[in-house]
Amino acid sequence: MSLIPSIFGGRRTNVFDPFSLDIWDPFDGLFTSVRETSSFSNVRIDWKETPEAHVFKADLPGLKKEEVKVEVEEGRVLQISGERSKEQEEKNEKWHRVERSSGKFLRRFRLPQNAKIDEVKASMENGVLTVTVPKVEEKKPEVKPIEISG
Secondary structure, eight states, X not given: OOSSOGGGSOOOOOTTOTXXXXXXXXXXXXXXXXXXXXXXXXXXXEEEEOSSEEEEEEEOTTOOGGGEEEEEETTTEEEEEEEEOOOOOOTTOOOSOXXXXXXXXXXXXXXXXXXXXXXXXXEEETTEEEEXXXXXXXXXXXXXXXXXXX
């Protein structure tokens, strides 16, 4: 469900999700041409939680790992960013259609308290970025049996 209308940049943000930090900027894209703004600027990322880790997966077809940045900022914020450059048009070429998107993207996610932010790992294979954030092991409460006399 989109809580912010698509006329304001097309971002689908859920204000009720405490982990989503996609914030609508009314001036975003105001001073760039329409051609530079594209769907690539809003990369879709899946986030799943397993018993051992939080796993983020992003489809980034055509990008090399050198063109993508994964960082953990202060306040336990995972930031994934990058840019796909637009192909330069040569004078002797005539483009009939341009559908592949280009531009910058930036996504931020607030990590929960159980995330080990010092052990984050990222890998990229076949255009899919996978970021794994291990979780702190939950301490099981110690149960002390009490002998019943009688």
